[in-house]
Amino acid sequence: MGSKERLIEATSELLWERGYAATSPHDIMALAGVGQGSMYHHFSGKHDLAVQALRLSIERAMDANGLLDSAAQPLERLRANLFLPRPGVKGCRVGRMTQDPDVLADPELLGLVAEAFEQMHRKWAETIREAIDAGQLPGNVDPDDLASAFQAVIQGGYVLAKASGDQAPMDAAMRGAAALLDVAATSAASQQPAITAESSLDQILRHGVDGGEDMAATPANRSGGNRLGAH
Amino acid sequence: MGSKERLIEATSELLWERGYAATSPHDIMALAGVGQGSMYHHFSGKHDLAVQALRLSIERAMDANGLLDSAAQPLERLRANLFLPRPGVKGCRVGRMTQDPDVLADPELLGLVAEAFEQMHRKWAETIREAIDAGQLPGNVDPDDLASAFQAVIQGGYVLAKASGDQAPMDAAMRGAAALLDVAATSAASQQPAITAESSLDQILRHGVDGGEDMAATPANRSGGNRLGAH
DNA sequence: GTCTATACATAGATAGAC
DNA sequence: GTCTATCTATGTATAGAC
Incomplete structure (x- = not known):
């Protein structure tokens, strides 16, 4: 060298x-x-x-962060990227620059940082869109907003780790974000079935328990099967 | 002065x-x-x-950030705090210090920053616990993890805003975080009713619509029901 | 309490020898 | 291509007058 x-x-x-x-x-x-x-x-x-x-x-x-481009299921790529090993106490090589006054005053340096964040945002948003299209996340969340949130939780995780001199708060933040993501995924998975199950109950209640027809083939049955398959 | x-x-x-x-x-x-x-x-x-x-x-x-201590409903306090107006491009007065090499090397300054983050974490976690106890958030999310995630998304929002020289990415991150929080809240709200509805359906299915034998009460059915309750 | 003068180290860059 | 010597400005603090 x-x-x-x-x-x-x-x-x-x-x-x-x-x-x-x-x-x-x-x-x-x-x-x-x-x-x-x-x-x-x-x-x-x-x-x-x-x-x-x-x-x-x-x-x-x-x-x-190339993991976001892998061939795995989109939701799994999101989770895996959240849990990528990151040196919290050392901080982010790129995000760190945003707090440096001389970088902020230097258009070329700041431009490089801004472009990098935009590029990562596009990766996150694209993967989130795929997850929504695949029914792995609810359709009513904005992919760009969610992408920013994930970028932020990672960058903020670094801040927490540096503040405490400990990796633990960053890991906790990632677990918290993943937990919310999981709830959203579960919600998306149950959305279609849940609506069906509810309406089937409504139907049963409306028609009466001894109304008779089609019980075993109710949506409720299929919903159970679908949900197992979805995960 | x-x-x-x-x-x-x-x-x-x-x-x-x-x-x-x-x-x-x-x-x-x-x-x-x-x-x-x-x-x-x-x-x-x-x-x-x-x-x-x-x-x-x-x-x-x-x-x-005193809003977290207000008398409002815990979930609403969480949302309101996320959407507090924050000067993203100017950055966080406290979080900023974590990227300064001379602060990291100064135990007294770093100690002040660390203590501040711990204090804020306790505020967030306490409010999250109240929300869970009130049934406004699912019981299976860890309050400490979620508190770290919210702290991180705010701190990271500042980073995104400084990188772009624009408040917009920070606002987007807050909306994204709030959207996930809303999904979790909806999930929690439907949890109790869902169990009731499902168990009543189970009952109906178990006892049989036509007085029959358990055909509808297959393991697949119950698993679907249990999963709604568990998540 | 506030001021000016001074001191010494470091930051960032240039000059010119080899 | 690499080295040492040098230069000017700034950072941080002290000394001592008023």
Whole structure:
């Protein structure tokens, strides 16, 4: 690995650990093990170095979330992505940048971060749409809103973990989000059957218990079978 | 307002806008309109100033979330708190601190942040417990997990808003979280009635519509009924 | 209590030798 | 391509006058 790559790697690490504003060229050179001459030969300065390092970090972060693109059932992809191992206490390489004043003031750096979040949002929303289409989630939730909520719970999970110095609150947040997702999935699965079952009860009550016809083949029966099959 | 108060107010604002590491004593003095002599007379240094300013910020942030302690129905308090107006693009005065390297390295500052998050967590969890006890949320969700999820979705909402420079993604995240909460509430509301309805149906089915023998009361039927009750 | 003057380290970048 | 030397501005704090 040449000096240039080592400098990019070092910058990427320091951007993660200390952010942009608090990282000095001196820190980078020390971690990369190169002198000032090399750094200013390969890069125009701190900004240039940060742009290239951030591109690398974002590329890696997107790859780590490739699970959303897998071939599994959409609902399962959502759950699996929530429970992806994430280094809460170290924080998010990308989300971290949003709190750095010098990043916010730098259109190029901020643009990279914004684009990354938009791209992840599209992935989440697409998978949620598939889940709704497959009847795995209720049709009355907005996929874009839900996508933002999942992005937020992950980013916020990092914040909780860093605040406490402990992974536990982030894991708890993911479990809480997954629990709500499960309730929604159950609701979607029971929606059609539940309505049917209720109306069949209404029918029975309306027609009387000894009315007679078709009992075994009631929707209630099928609903039980469908629900088992759905999961 | 004396120099001391002005200095604390100015520090509080700058901690919010630029964080701790990127805020210099010079910035603070300029914003407060006082000289160096005043600052080092009232405070031992930057750290001391930050501690007192952060205490103030936290106090205000807790007050802003006092809604969770209101007398309204617990579920409504949860929803209302999600939809509290929040300055997404400006970020969270408290959560912001978790991304500052100099805060993470300062036990006193980090301790204040950690304590604030714990306190908010207790508020959320307590309200969620009340909602479950009131039958407004399903009994099988963990209040602590759900509390962490709500804290995270808010903190993450700030991150999304700062990344995009737009309040919209944060609002979307809150709507998404509220939608999941609503599904859970609907599920809880239908739970008790559902059990009753289902068990009455089971009874009808078990005793037979035509006086017959248990044909309708197959395991498949009961499993469908039980699942409605259990979830 | 508040001011100005001063001190010392670090940030970020340039110059020029090898 | 890489190194050391140098430069200017800023961060953080102290000294001492008023």
